Amino acid sequence: MQTPSRQYPTVLLESYSNGHHSHSFRFDGLQSIIVAQTADEVIPALEAAGQAVEQGLHAAGFVSYEAASALNPDLPATTPGDLPLVWFGIFTERHPHIPDRKEPMGAHCRISTIHTDCDETDYTRAIGYIRAAIAAGETYQVNFTIRQGFTFDGDPFALYRRMCLNQQAPFCAWLDTGTHRILSASPELFFSLKNGHLTMKPMKGTAPRMPLPAADRARCEQLAASPKERAENLMIVDLVRNDLSTIAETGSVAVPGLFETETYPTVHQMTSTVTAKIRNEARLIDIFRALFPCGSVTGAPKRRTMEIIQSLEQTPRGVYCGAIGYLSPGHEAVFSVAIRTAVLDMAGGTGEISVGSGITWDSEPSGEYRECLAKSAFLARECPDFKLIESLRLEDNGFVLLDRHLQRLTASAAWFGFNLDTGQLRDRLDLMDRTLGGSHKIRILLAADGSLTLESEAITGPFQHPPPCPAALPEGKGPAGATPLLVAVARERVTTADPFLYHKTTRRDLFERERRAHPDCYDVVFLNERDELTEGSYNNIVVALHGELLTPSLSCGLLPGVLRCELLDKGTVREAILTLDDLHRADKFWLVNSVRGCRECSVEESNGTRIKSDFSGSSRI
Structure with a gap:
Protein backbone atom coordinates (compact mmCIF):
# COMPACT_ATOMS: atom_id res chain seq x y z
CA MET A 1 0.00 0.00 0.00
CA GLN A 2 1.51 3.29 -1.11
CA THR A 3 1.42 6.52 0.85
CA PRO A 4 -1.44 8.84 -0.15
CA SER A 5 -0.51 11.84 -2.26
CA ARG A 6 -0.54 15.33 -0.79
CA GLN A 7 -2.04 17.19 -3.76
CA TYR A 8 -5.56 16.72 -2.35
CA PRO A 9 -6.90 15.56 1.05
CA THR A 10 -6.48 11.90 1.92
CA VAL A 11 -10.13 11.67 2.98
CA LEU A 12 -12.90 14.13 2.20
CA LEU A 13 -16.52 13.36 3.15
CA GLU A 14 -18.98 15.86 1.71
CA SER A 15 -22.68 16.51 1.29
CA TYR A 16 -23.88 18.09 -1.95
CA SER A 17 -27.52 17.69 -1.02
CA ASN A 18 -29.78 20.53 0.07
CA GLY A 19 -31.52 18.84 2.95
CA HIS A 20 -31.05 15.06 3.12
CA HIS A 21 -27.76 15.26 5.04
CA SER A 22 -25.74 18.40 5.56
CA HIS A 23 -22.47 17.44 7.26
CA SER A 24 -19.17 17.75 5.37
CA PHE A 25 -15.75 17.05 6.86
CA ARG A 26 -12.12 17.25 5.85
CA PHE A 27 -9.71 15.03 7.79
CA ASP A 28 -6.17 16.29 8.44
CA GLY A 29 -3.14 15.24 10.44
CA LEU A 30 -2.76 11.70 9.13
CA GLN A 31 -1.07 9.59 11.83
CA SER A 32 -1.34 6.09 10.44
CA ILE A 33 -3.24 3.86 8.06
CA ILE A 34 -5.01 0.71 9.19
CA VAL A 35 -5.34 -1.93 6.47
CA ALA A 36 -6.82 -5.42 6.29
CA GLN A 37 -5.83 -7.35 3.18
CA THR A 38 -7.09 -10.77 4.29
CA ALA A 39 -10.18 -12.02 6.10
CA ASP A 40 -8.32 -12.77 9.34
CA GLU A 41 -7.14 -9.13 9.49
CA VAL A 42 -10.63 -7.58 9.25
CA ILE A 43 -11.69 -7.74 12.89
CA PRO A 44 -8.28 -6.64 14.27
CA ALA A 45 -8.32 -3.70 11.83
CA LEU A 46 -11.76 -2.51 12.93
CA GLU A 47 -10.83 -2.97 16.57
CA ALA A 48 -7.65 -0.92 16.02
CA ALA A 49 -9.70 1.86 14.41
CA GLY A 50 -12.05 1.86 17.38
CA GLN A 51 -9.16 2.00 19.84
CA ALA A 52 -7.62 4.97 18.01
CA VAL A 53 -10.90 6.85 18.33
CA GLU A 54 -11.06 6.07 22.04
CA GLN A 55 -7.70 7.87 22.29
CA GLY A 56 -9.21 11.04 20.78
CA LEU A 57 -8.36 10.48 17.12
CA HIS A 58 -10.64 10.19 14.08
CA ALA A 59 -10.94 7.18 11.77
CA ALA A 60 -12.15 7.64 8.19
CA GLY A 61 -12.16 5.05 5.44
CA PHE A 62 -14.04 2.09 4.01
CA VAL A 63 -15.02 -1.53 4.47
CA SER A 64 -15.28 -3.63 1.30
CA TYR A 65 -18.27 -5.84 0.54
CA GLU A 66 -16.08 -8.97 0.66
CA ALA A 67 -15.31 -8.32 4.36
CA ALA A 68 -18.80 -9.59 5.22
CA SER A 69 -17.89 -13.21 5.95
CA ALA A 70 -15.02 -12.15 8.21
CA LEU A 71 -17.50 -10.12 10.26
CA ASN A 72 -20.26 -12.74 10.23
CA PRO A 73 -19.20 -16.36 9.58
CA ASP A 74 -22.81 -17.23 8.69
CA LEU A 75 -22.43 -15.22 5.48
CA PRO A 76 -20.74 -16.82 2.45
CA ALA A 77 -17.01 -16.29 2.00
CA THR A 78 -16.04 -14.38 -1.14
CA THR A 79 -12.72 -13.74 -2.85
CA PRO A 80 -11.51 -10.14 -2.42
CA GLY A 81 -10.31 -7.98 -5.30
CA ASP A 82 -7.42 -5.54 -5.55
CA LEU A 83 -8.64 -3.21 -2.81
CA PRO A 84 -8.14 -3.92 0.90
CA LEU A 85 -11.03 -5.42 2.83
CA VAL A 86 -10.65 -2.61 5.36
CA TRP A 87 -8.87 0.72 4.96
CA PHE A 88 -8.94 3.53 7.54
CA GLY A 89 -6.83 6.64 7.86
CA ILE A 90 -6.28 7.74 11.47
CA PHE A 91 -6.31 11.54 11.82
CA THR A 92 -5.75 14.09 14.55
CA GLU A 93 -8.20 16.63 13.13
CA ARG A 94 -11.69 16.73 11.63
CA HIS A 95 -12.75 20.09 10.20
CA PRO A 96 -16.22 21.21 9.08
CA HIS A 97 -16.05 21.78 5.36
CA ILE A 98 -18.06 23.67 2.74
CA PRO A 99 -18.15 21.68 -0.52
CA ASP A 100 -16.84 23.44 -3.61
CA ARG A 101 -19.64 23.53 -6.17
CA LYS A 102 -17.30 24.29 -9.05
CA GLU A 103 -14.88 22.04 -10.88
CA PRO A 104 -11.16 22.71 -10.13
CA MET A 105 -9.88 25.50 -12.38
CA GLY A 106 -7.86 24.12 -15.27
CA ALA A 107 -8.30 20.53 -14.11
CA HIS A 108 -9.98 17.95 -16.32
CA CYS A 109 -10.43 14.19 -16.43
CA ARG A 110 -11.51 12.35 -19.55
CA ILE A 111 -13.29 8.98 -19.45
CA SER A 112 -13.05 6.65 -22.46
CA THR A 113 -13.31 3.04 -23.69
CA ILE A 114 -16.11 2.06 -21.33
CA HIS A 115 -16.82 -1.68 -21.38
CA THR A 116 -19.16 -3.95 -19.42
CA ASP A 117 -18.26 -7.33 -17.91
CA CYS A 118 -21.74 -8.73 -18.59
CA ASP A 119 -23.49 -8.47 -21.95
CA GLU A 120 -27.27 -8.50 -22.28
CA THR A 121 -27.40 -12.22 -23.11
CA ASP A 122 -25.52 -13.18 -19.94
CA TYR A 123 -27.54 -10.66 -17.96
CA THR A 124 -30.82 -12.15 -19.18
CA ARG A 125 -29.58 -15.64 -18.27
CA ALA A 126 -28.73 -14.43 -14.75
CA ILE A 127 -32.17 -12.87 -14.32
CA GLY A 128 -33.71 -16.21 -15.35
CA TYR A 129 -31.69 -17.95 -12.63
CA ILE A 130 -32.83 -15.39 -10.06
CA ARG A 131 -36.49 -15.78 -11.06
CA ALA A 132 -36.15 -19.55 -10.69
CA ALA A 133 -34.70 -19.06 -7.20
CA ILE A 134 -37.60 -16.76 -6.33
CA ALA A 135 -40.09 -19.34 -7.63
CA ALA A 136 -38.40 -21.98 -5.46
CA GLY A 137 -38.78 -19.78 -2.37
CA GLU A 138 -35.03 -19.34 -1.88
CA THR A 139 -35.11 -15.55 -2.08
CA TYR A 140 -37.57 -12.69 -2.45
CA GLN A 141 -35.30 -10.13 -4.06
CA VAL A 142 -31.71 -10.12 -5.33
CA ASN A 143 -29.58 -7.01 -5.80
CA PHE A 144 -27.72 -8.12 -8.93
CA THR A 145 -24.83 -5.93 -10.11
CA ILE A 146 -22.44 -5.66 -13.04
CA ARG A 147 -19.09 -3.94 -13.53
CA GLN A 148 -18.11 -1.32 -16.08
CA GLY A 149 -14.44 -0.70 -16.74
CA PHE A 150 -12.94 2.39 -18.36
CA THR A 151 -9.72 4.26 -18.95
CA PHE A 152 -9.14 7.77 -17.64
CA ASP A 153 -6.74 10.56 -18.37
CA GLY A 154 -6.26 13.70 -16.29
CA ASP A 155 -6.95 14.81 -12.74
CA PRO A 156 -9.01 12.30 -10.68
CA PHE A 157 -10.14 15.05 -8.33
CA ALA A 158 -11.78 16.86 -11.25
CA LEU A 159 -13.70 13.66 -11.99
CA TYR A 160 -14.74 13.46 -8.33
CA ARG A 161 -16.05 17.02 -8.39
CA ARG A 162 -17.94 16.30 -11.59
CA MET A 163 -19.56 13.23 -10.01
CA CYS A 164 -20.61 15.25 -6.97
CA LEU A 165 -22.06 18.09 -9.01
CA ASN A 166 -23.92 15.70 -11.31
CA GLN A 167 -25.37 13.58 -8.50
CA GLN A 168 -26.00 16.21 -5.77
CA ALA A 169 -25.70 13.34 -3.30
CA PRO A 170 -25.64 13.62 0.50
CA PHE A 171 -22.76 11.16 0.95
CA CYS A 172 -19.89 12.06 -1.35
CA ALA A 173 -16.43 10.74 -0.58
CA TRP A 174 -12.90 11.14 -1.87
CA LEU A 175 -10.35 8.64 -0.55
CA ASP A 176 -6.71 8.48 -1.59
CA THR A 177 -5.15 5.13 -0.68
CA GLY A 178 -1.97 5.79 -2.63
CA THR A 179 -2.47 3.11 -5.26
CA HIS A 180 -6.14 3.92 -5.83
CA ARG A 181 -8.57 6.80 -5.66
CA ILE A 182 -12.11 6.05 -4.49
CA LEU A 183 -14.75 8.47 -5.72
CA SER A 184 -18.24 8.09 -4.31
CA ALA A 185 -21.46 10.06 -4.72
CA SER A 186 -23.85 7.89 -2.76
CA PRO A 187 -27.43 8.89 -1.92
CA GLU A 188 -27.84 6.17 0.71
CA LEU A 189 -27.10 6.26 4.44
CA PHE A 190 -25.90 2.96 5.87
CA PHE A 191 -26.01 4.12 9.48
CA SER A 192 -25.39 7.15 11.64
CA LEU A 193 -24.60 6.93 15.34
CA LYS A 194 -24.81 9.71 17.88
CA ASN A 195 -25.31 9.56 21.64
CA GLY A 196 -26.15 5.87 21.42
CA HIS A 197 -28.94 6.39 18.89
CA LEU A 198 -28.45 4.62 15.58
CA THR A 199 -30.33 5.50 12.39
CA MET A 200 -30.48 3.58 9.11
CA LYS A 201 -32.18 4.68 5.88
CA PRO A 202 -32.33 1.72 3.48
CA MET A 203 -33.09 2.81 -0.07
CA LYS A 204 -35.21 0.63 -2.33
CA GLY A 205 -37.53 1.94 -5.03
CA THR A 206 -36.69 4.27 -7.91
CA ALA A 207 -38.62 6.44 -10.37
CA PRO A 208 -37.07 8.65 -13.07
CA ARG A 209 -37.57 12.41 -12.82
CA MET A 210 -40.08 14.21 -15.06
CA PRO A 211 -39.02 17.53 -16.59
CA LEU A 212 -42.08 19.57 -15.57
CA PRO A 213 -42.57 20.34 -11.86
CA ALA A 214 -46.23 19.25 -11.74
CA ALA A 215 -45.57 15.98 -13.56
CA ASP A 216 -42.46 15.45 -11.45
CA ARG A 217 -44.46 15.80 -8.23
CA ALA A 218 -47.03 13.37 -9.59
CA ARG A 219 -44.29 10.85 -10.44
CA CYS A 220 -42.88 11.17 -6.92
CA GLU A 221 -46.35 10.60 -5.44
CA GLN A 222 -46.82 7.55 -7.68
CA LEU A 223 -43.55 6.11 -6.39
CA ALA A 224 -44.60 6.66 -2.79
CA ALA A 225 -47.95 4.94 -3.40
CA SER A 226 -46.72 2.08 -5.63
CA PRO A 227 -47.68 -1.32 -4.12
CA LYS A 228 -44.74 -3.00 -5.89
CA GLU A 229 -42.15 -0.46 -4.68
CA ARG A 230 -43.61 -0.50 -1.17
CA ALA A 231 -43.45 -4.29 -1.01
CA GLU A 232 -39.79 -4.31 -2.08
CA ASN A 233 -38.93 -1.54 0.37
CA LEU A 234 -40.73 -3.29 3.21
CA MET A 235 -38.75 -6.50 2.61
CA ILE A 236 -35.51 -4.61 3.18
CA VAL A 237 -36.93 -2.70 6.17
CA ASP A 238 -37.83 -6.00 7.84
CA LEU A 239 -34.34 -7.35 7.15
CA VAL A 240 -32.71 -4.21 8.58
CA ARG A 241 -34.94 -4.28 11.67
CA ASN A 242 -33.94 -7.88 12.35
CA ASP A 243 -30.23 -7.06 11.93
CA LEU A 244 -30.51 -4.03 14.17
CA SER A 245 -32.34 -5.88 16.93
CA THR A 246 -29.19 -7.91 17.70
CA ILE A 247 -27.37 -4.83 19.06
CA ALA A 248 -30.34 -2.72 20.19
CA GLU A 249 -31.86 -2.31 23.60
CA THR A 250 -35.00 -4.39 23.90
CA GLY A 251 -38.02 -2.67 22.39
CA SER A 252 -36.06 0.29 21.02
CA VAL A 253 -36.14 -0.60 17.30
CA ALA A 254 -38.63 1.66 15.53
CA VAL A 255 -39.59 2.73 12.01
CA PRO A 256 -40.43 6.45 12.30
CA GLY A 257 -40.46 6.94 8.52
CA LEU A 258 -41.87 4.36 6.12
CA PHE A 259 -41.99 4.76 2.31
CA GLU A 260 -40.46 8.24 2.28
CA THR A 261 -39.19 9.77 -0.96
CA GLU A 262 -36.02 11.71 -1.70
CA THR A 263 -35.35 13.59 -4.92
CA TYR A 264 -32.06 13.70 -6.82
CA PRO A 265 -31.12 15.20 -10.22
CA THR A 266 -32.26 12.21 -12.27
CA VAL A 267 -34.40 10.04 -9.98
CA HIS A 268 -36.77 9.92 -7.04
CA GLN A 269 -35.79 7.30 -4.45
CA MET A 270 -37.94 5.56 -1.87
CA THR A 271 -36.37 5.24 1.57
CA SER A 272 -37.49 4.23 5.03
CA THR A 273 -36.00 5.25 8.36
CA VAL A 274 -35.20 2.65 11.01
CA THR A 275 -33.88 3.71 14.43
CA ALA A 276 -32.73 2.06 17.63
CA LYS A 277 -30.98 2.74 20.93
CA ILE A 278 -27.94 0.49 20.87
CA ARG A 279 -26.67 -1.28 23.94
CA ASN A 280 -23.95 0.54 25.87
CA GLU A 281 -21.36 -2.15 25.27
CA ALA A 282 -21.81 -2.17 21.48
CA ARG A 283 -18.64 -1.11 19.65
CA LEU A 284 -17.90 -0.31 16.00
CA ILE A 285 -17.00 -3.93 15.38
CA ASP A 286 -20.32 -5.06 16.88
CA ILE A 287 -22.29 -2.67 14.68
CA PHE A 288 -20.59 -3.95 11.54
CA ARG A 289 -21.02 -7.57 12.60
CA ALA A 290 -24.75 -7.03 13.00
CA LEU A 291 -25.52 -4.83 10.00
CA PHE A 292 -22.92 -5.35 7.28
CA PRO A 293 -23.50 -5.42 4.38
CA CYS A 294 -26.65 -3.33 4.20
CA GLY A 295 -29.68 -5.38 3.18
CA SER A 296 -30.55 -2.96 0.38
CA VAL A 297 -27.48 -4.10 -1.59
CA THR A 298 -27.97 -7.82 -0.99
CA GLY A 299 -31.66 -8.66 -0.93
CA ALA A 300 -33.64 -10.91 1.36
CA PRO A 301 -33.01 -13.25 3.05
CA LYS A 302 -29.43 -12.06 3.33
CA ARG A 303 -27.42 -15.30 3.55
CA ARG A 304 -29.03 -17.25 0.70
CA THR A 305 -29.29 -14.15 -1.46
CA MET A 306 -25.58 -13.42 -1.02
CA GLU A 307 -24.86 -17.00 -2.11
CA ILE A 308 -26.90 -16.41 -5.27
CA ILE A 309 -25.03 -13.14 -5.88
CA GLN A 310 -21.69 -14.91 -5.46
CA SER A 311 -22.66 -17.57 -8.01
CA LEU A 312 -23.76 -15.02 -10.62
CA GLU A 313 -21.46 -12.00 -10.37
CA GLN A 314 -18.22 -12.56 -12.23
CA THR A 315 -15.90 -10.28 -10.23
CA PRO A 316 -15.63 -8.97 -6.65
CA ARG A 317 -17.60 -5.88 -5.70
CA GLY A 318 -14.79 -4.35 -3.67
CA VAL A 319 -15.73 -1.11 -1.94
CA TYR A 320 -18.92 -1.00 -4.06
CA CYS A 321 -21.86 -2.04 -1.85
CA GLY A 322 -19.55 -1.84 1.14
CA ALA A 323 -19.43 1.16 3.48
CA ILE A 324 -17.58 4.49 3.49
CA GLY A 325 -17.51 6.83 6.47
CA TYR A 326 -15.94 7.96 9.71
CA LEU A 327 -15.85 7.29 13.45
CA SER A 328 -15.09 10.12 15.88
CA PRO A 329 -14.72 10.47 19.65
CA GLY A 330 -17.96 10.47 21.62
CA HIS A 331 -19.36 7.43 19.79
CA GLU A 332 -20.17 9.47 16.68
CA ALA A 333 -20.17 7.75 13.31
CA VAL A 334 -21.66 8.11 9.84
CA PHE A 335 -21.29 5.52 7.08
CA SER A 336 -22.85 5.48 3.63
CA VAL A 337 -23.69 2.53 1.44
CA ALA A 338 -21.00 2.73 -1.24
CA ILE A 339 -23.13 2.90 -4.37
CA ARG A 340 -22.54 5.37 -7.26
CA THR A 341 -18.87 4.70 -6.56
CA ALA A 342 -15.87 4.58 -8.90
CA VAL A 343 -12.43 3.15 -8.16
CA LEU A 344 -9.39 4.43 -10.08
CA ASP A 345 -6.16 2.42 -10.42
CA MET A 346 -3.53 5.15 -10.58
CA ALA A 347 -0.77 2.92 -11.96
CA GLY A 348 -2.74 1.61 -14.91
CA GLY A 349 -4.91 4.61 -15.68
CA THR A 350 -7.98 2.41 -15.48
CA GLY A 351 -11.15 2.57 -13.44
CA GLU A 352 -14.24 0.62 -12.53
CA ILE A 353 -17.77 1.52 -11.59
CA SER A 354 -20.48 -0.96 -10.67
CA VAL A 355 -24.21 -0.65 -11.16
CA GLY A 356 -27.15 -2.84 -10.30
CA SER A 357 -30.78 -3.12 -9.36
CA GLY A 358 -33.10 -5.14 -7.17
CA ILE A 359 -34.41 -8.10 -9.16
CA THR A 360 -37.84 -9.48 -8.29
CA TRP A 361 -40.21 -11.91 -10.01
CA ASP A 362 -41.69 -9.05 -12.06
CA SER A 363 -38.36 -7.73 -13.34
CA GLU A 364 -38.00 -7.47 -17.13
CA PRO A 365 -34.39 -8.28 -18.17
CA SER A 366 -33.91 -5.87 -21.08
CA GLY A 367 -35.38 -2.96 -19.12
CA GLU A 368 -33.25 -3.75 -16.07
CA TYR A 369 -30.14 -3.99 -18.24
CA ARG A 370 -30.80 -0.63 -19.87
CA GLU A 371 -31.41 0.89 -16.43
CA CYS A 372 -28.05 -0.42 -15.22
CA LEU A 373 -26.18 1.07 -18.17
CA ALA A 374 -28.00 4.37 -17.72
CA LYS A 375 -27.07 4.55 -14.03
CA SER A 376 -23.38 5.00 -14.82
CA ALA A 377 -23.95 7.75 -17.40
CA PHE A 378 -23.30 10.44 -14.78
CA LEU A 379 -19.64 9.40 -14.66
CA ALA A 380 -18.82 10.72 -18.14
CA ARG A 381 -21.39 13.51 -18.27
CA GLU A 382 -20.00 17.02 -18.23
CA CYS A 383 -20.67 19.14 -15.18
CA PRO A 384 -23.97 21.02 -15.55
CA ASP A 385 -22.63 24.51 -14.84
CA PHE A 386 -25.66 26.72 -15.41
CA LYS A 387 -27.91 29.31 -13.79
CA ILE A 459 -36.44 49.04 -23.44
CA THR A 460 -38.49 51.03 -25.92
CA GLY A 461 -41.87 50.32 -27.39
CA PRO A 462 -45.12 49.54 -25.61
CA PHE A 463 -46.16 46.18 -24.25
CA GLN A 464 -48.34 44.62 -26.97
CA HIS A 465 -51.47 43.08 -25.42
CA PRO A 466 -53.08 40.04 -27.04
CA PRO A 467 -56.43 40.17 -28.85
CA PRO A 468 -59.32 38.80 -26.78
CA CYS A 469 -60.41 36.23 -29.40
CA PRO A 470 -59.99 35.48 -33.13
CA ALA A 471 -63.26 37.26 -33.97
CA ALA A 472 -61.78 40.50 -32.64
CA LEU A 473 -58.71 40.31 -34.86
CA PRO A 474 -58.35 43.13 -37.41
CA GLU A 475 -58.08 41.80 -40.92
CA GLY A 476 -54.82 41.65 -42.74
CA LYS A 477 -52.09 43.44 -40.81
CA GLY A 478 -50.34 43.88 -37.50
CA PRO A 479 -49.44 46.97 -35.44
CA ALA A 480 -49.36 50.21 -37.36
CA GLY A 481 -45.97 50.96 -38.88
CA ALA A 482 -44.54 47.50 -38.20
CA THR A 483 -41.99 46.26 -40.73
CA PRO A 484 -42.24 42.53 -41.54
CA LEU A 485 -39.16 40.52 -40.67
CA LEU A 486 -38.38 36.88 -41.37
CA VAL A 487 -38.53 34.07 -38.84
CA ALA A 488 -36.52 30.95 -39.70
CA VAL A 489 -37.29 27.34 -38.93
CA ALA A 490 -34.47 25.70 -36.95
CA ARG A 491 -32.53 22.98 -38.70
CA GLU A 492 -31.85 21.08 -35.47
CA ARG A 493 -34.65 19.39 -33.57
CA VAL A 494 -35.24 19.61 -29.83
CA THR A 495 -35.79 16.42 -27.81
CA THR A 496 -38.83 16.32 -25.56
CA ALA A 497 -36.96 14.26 -22.95
CA ASP A 498 -34.49 17.11 -22.32
CA PRO A 499 -35.49 18.61 -18.94
CA PHE A 500 -33.76 21.91 -19.73
CA LEU A 501 -36.41 22.70 -22.35
CA TYR A 502 -38.98 23.17 -19.59
CA HIS A 503 -36.90 25.50 -17.41
CA LYS A 504 -35.36 28.86 -18.24
CA THR A 505 -31.60 28.51 -17.81
CA THR A 506 -28.31 29.73 -19.23
CA ARG A 507 -27.97 26.41 -21.08
CA ARG A 508 -29.08 27.85 -24.42
CA ASP A 509 -26.48 26.46 -26.82
CA LEU A 510 -28.97 25.11 -29.36
CA PHE A 511 -31.09 28.28 -29.32
CA GLU A 512 -28.10 30.58 -29.71
CA ARG A 513 -26.52 28.40 -32.39
CA GLU A 514 -29.67 28.53 -34.51
CA ARG A 515 -30.02 32.30 -34.04
CA ARG A 516 -26.42 32.80 -35.19
CA ALA A 517 -27.18 30.69 -38.24
CA HIS A 518 -30.00 33.11 -39.17
CA PRO A 519 -28.65 36.60 -38.41
CA ASP A 520 -31.21 38.30 -40.68
CA CYS A 521 -34.18 36.86 -38.80
CA TYR A 522 -36.19 38.15 -35.87
CA ASP A 523 -36.41 34.72 -34.27
CA VAL A 524 -36.15 31.00 -34.97
CA VAL A 525 -38.98 28.55 -34.35
CA PHE A 526 -38.24 24.97 -33.34
CA LEU A 527 -39.67 21.52 -33.99
CA ASN A 528 -39.23 18.42 -31.83
CA GLU A 529 -38.26 14.89 -32.83
CA ARG A 530 -41.89 14.24 -33.80
CA ASP A 531 -41.98 17.29 -36.12
CA GLU A 532 -44.30 19.10 -33.71
CA LEU A 533 -44.05 22.86 -33.33
CA THR A 534 -42.57 23.94 -29.97
CA GLU A 535 -41.44 27.56 -29.48
CA GLY A 536 -39.17 30.33 -30.63
CA SER A 537 -35.74 30.90 -29.16
CA TYR A 538 -37.06 33.80 -27.05
CA ASN A 539 -40.81 33.45 -27.46
CA ASN A 540 -43.80 31.16 -27.21
CA ILE A 541 -46.06 30.70 -30.22
CA VAL A 542 -49.78 31.47 -30.55
CA VAL A 543 -51.71 30.78 -33.77
CA ALA A 544 -55.23 31.69 -34.92
CA LEU A 545 -56.58 28.53 -36.52
CA HIS A 546 -60.14 27.33 -37.15
CA GLY A 547 -61.61 30.14 -35.08
CA GLU A 548 -59.41 29.48 -32.01
CA LEU A 549 -56.18 30.80 -30.56
CA LEU A 550 -53.86 27.81 -30.07
CA THR A 551 -50.42 27.37 -28.53
CA PRO A 552 -48.15 24.29 -28.73
CA SER A 553 -48.74 21.82 -25.92
CA LEU A 554 -46.21 21.70 -23.11
CA SER A 555 -45.76 17.99 -23.85
CA CYS A 556 -44.08 18.98 -27.13
CA GLY A 557 -41.03 20.23 -25.20
CA LEU A 558 -40.98 23.96 -24.51
CA LEU A 559 -40.66 26.61 -21.84
CA PRO A 560 -43.89 27.35 -19.93
CA GLY A 561 -43.71 31.06 -20.65
CA VAL A 562 -45.23 33.43 -18.14
CA LEU A 563 -47.43 35.26 -20.65
CA ARG A 564 -48.40 31.94 -22.22
CA CYS A 565 -49.56 30.68 -18.81
CA GLU A 566 -51.53 33.90 -18.26
CA LEU A 567 -53.31 33.50 -21.61
CA LEU A 568 -54.09 29.85 -20.89
CA ASP A 569 -55.49 30.57 -17.43
CA LYS A 570 -57.72 33.32 -18.80
CA GLY A 571 -59.04 31.00 -21.50
CA THR A 572 -57.71 33.23 -24.27
CA VAL A 573 -55.71 30.39 -25.81
CA ARG A 574 -55.84 26.60 -25.77
CA GLU A 575 -53.05 24.02 -25.94
CA ALA A 576 -52.82 21.84 -29.05
CA ILE A 577 -50.38 19.69 -30.99
CA LEU A 578 -49.33 21.90 -33.91
CA THR A 579 -47.13 21.36 -36.94
CA LEU A 580 -45.29 23.65 -39.31
CA ASP A 581 -48.16 23.17 -41.78
CA ASP A 582 -50.56 24.51 -39.13
CA LEU A 583 -48.38 27.59 -38.83
CA HIS A 584 -48.63 28.20 -42.57
CA ARG A 585 -52.39 27.55 -42.62
CA ALA A 586 -53.06 29.84 -39.65
CA ASP A 587 -55.06 33.02 -40.18
CA LYS A 588 -52.49 34.79 -38.03
CA PHE A 589 -49.79 33.87 -35.55
CA TRP A 590 -47.88 35.64 -32.81
CA LEU A 591 -44.58 35.27 -31.00
CA VAL A 592 -45.26 36.16 -27.37
CA ASN A 593 -43.34 36.84 -24.18
CA SER A 594 -43.88 38.76 -20.98
CA VAL A 595 -41.31 41.46 -21.75
CA ARG A 596 -42.50 42.52 -25.22
CA GLY A 597 -46.03 41.12 -25.21
CA CYS A 598 -47.64 39.63 -28.32
CA ARG A 599 -46.04 40.40 -31.68
CA GLU A 600 -48.18 39.57 -34.68
CA CYS A 601 -46.54 37.64 -37.52
CA SER A 602 -47.79 37.05 -41.03
CA VAL A 603 -47.13 33.80 -42.83
CA GLU A 604 -45.55 34.33 -46.23
CA GLU A 605 -44.64 31.39 -48.40
CA SER A 606 -40.92 30.98 -48.94
CA ASN A 607 -40.23 27.31 -49.77
CA GLY A 608 -41.81 26.28 -46.46
CA THR A 609 -38.80 27.15 -44.34
CA ARG A 610 -39.28 30.79 -43.40
CA ILE A 611 -42.04 32.85 -41.94
CA LYS A 612 -42.38 36.62 -41.74
CA SER A 613 -42.71 38.60 -38.56
CA ASP A 614 -43.38 42.29 -38.06
CA PHE A 615 -41.21 43.11 -35.02
CA SER A 616 -37.45 43.24 -34.68
CA GLY A 617 -36.88 43.40 -30.91
CA SER A 618 -37.01 40.28 -28.75
CA SER A 619 -36.51 38.93 -25.28
CA ARG A 620 -37.16 35.39 -24.12
CA ILE A 621 -40.15 35.04 -21.81
Missing part, protein backbone atom coordinates in the same frame (compact mmCIF):
# COMPACT_ATOMS: atom_id res chain seq x y z
CA LEU A 388 -31.65 29.83 -13.72
CA ILE A 389 -33.03 32.91 -15.47
CA GLU A 390 -36.11 35.09 -15.16
CA SER A 391 -36.68 38.11 -17.43
CA LEU A 392 -39.31 40.61 -16.25
CA ARG A 393 -40.74 43.83 -17.61
CA LEU A 394 -40.68 46.77 -15.20
CA GLU A 395 -43.00 49.71 -15.81
CA ASP A 396 -43.61 52.85 -13.76
CA ASN A 397 -46.52 51.06 -12.10
CA GLY A 398 -44.52 47.94 -11.19
CA PHE A 399 -43.48 44.58 -12.61
CA VAL A 400 -45.56 42.77 -15.21
CA LEU A 401 -46.79 39.38 -13.91
CA LEU A 402 -44.29 39.38 -11.05
CA ASP A 403 -45.95 36.62 -9.01
CA ARG A 404 -46.01 34.26 -11.99
CA HIS A 405 -42.31 34.87 -12.61
CA LEU A 406 -41.42 34.14 -8.99
CA GLN A 407 -43.60 31.04 -8.96
CA ARG A 408 -41.80 29.69 -12.02
CA LEU A 409 -38.37 30.49 -10.61
CA THR A 410 -39.29 28.84 -7.30
CA ALA A 411 -40.51 25.70 -9.08
CA SER A 412 -37.37 25.45 -11.21
CA ALA A 413 -35.12 26.04 -8.19
CA ALA A 414 -36.88 23.20 -6.36
CA TRP A 415 -36.59 20.90 -9.38
CA PHE A 416 -32.83 21.44 -9.75
CA GLY A 417 -32.11 21.69 -6.02
CA PHE A 418 -30.99 25.34 -6.18
CA ASN A 419 -31.12 27.50 -3.07
CA LEU A 420 -33.47 30.47 -3.37
CA ASP A 421 -34.19 33.20 -0.82
CA THR A 422 -37.40 34.70 -2.21
CA GLY A 423 -37.45 37.35 0.52
CA GLN A 424 -34.03 38.65 -0.50
CA LEU A 425 -35.04 38.58 -4.16
CA ARG A 426 -38.23 40.55 -3.54
CA ASP A 427 -36.27 43.15 -1.57
CA ARG A 428 -33.84 43.65 -4.45
CA LEU A 429 -36.67 43.86 -6.97
CA ASP A 430 -38.47 46.41 -4.77
CA LEU A 431 -35.32 48.53 -4.76
CA MET A 432 -35.19 48.46 -8.56
CA ASP A 433 -38.87 49.37 -8.73
CA ARG A 434 -38.23 52.44 -6.55
CA THR A 435 -35.07 53.63 -8.31
CA LEU A 436 -35.59 52.90 -12.02
CA GLY A 437 -37.86 55.04 -14.15
CA GLY A 438 -39.49 54.11 -17.44
CA SER A 439 -39.66 50.69 -19.08
CA HIS A 440 -36.91 48.20 -18.27
CA LYS A 441 -36.14 44.56 -18.79
CA ILE A 442 -34.90 43.05 -15.52
CA ARG A 443 -32.89 39.84 -15.81
CA ILE A 444 -32.51 37.60 -12.74
CA LEU A 445 -29.72 35.02 -12.62
CA LEU A 446 -29.83 32.41 -9.83
CA ALA A 447 -26.83 30.15 -9.13
CA ALA A 448 -27.05 26.77 -7.42
CA ASP A 449 -25.69 28.18 -4.15
CA GLY A 450 -28.44 30.82 -4.06
CA SER A 451 -26.36 33.78 -5.20
CA LEU A 452 -28.38 36.28 -7.23
CA THR A 453 -27.41 38.62 -10.06
CA LEU A 454 -29.89 41.26 -11.25
CA GLU A 455 -29.36 43.18 -14.48
CA SER A 456 -31.43 46.00 -15.98
CA GLU A 457 -31.79 47.21 -19.56
CA ALA A 458 -33.95 50.09 -20.76
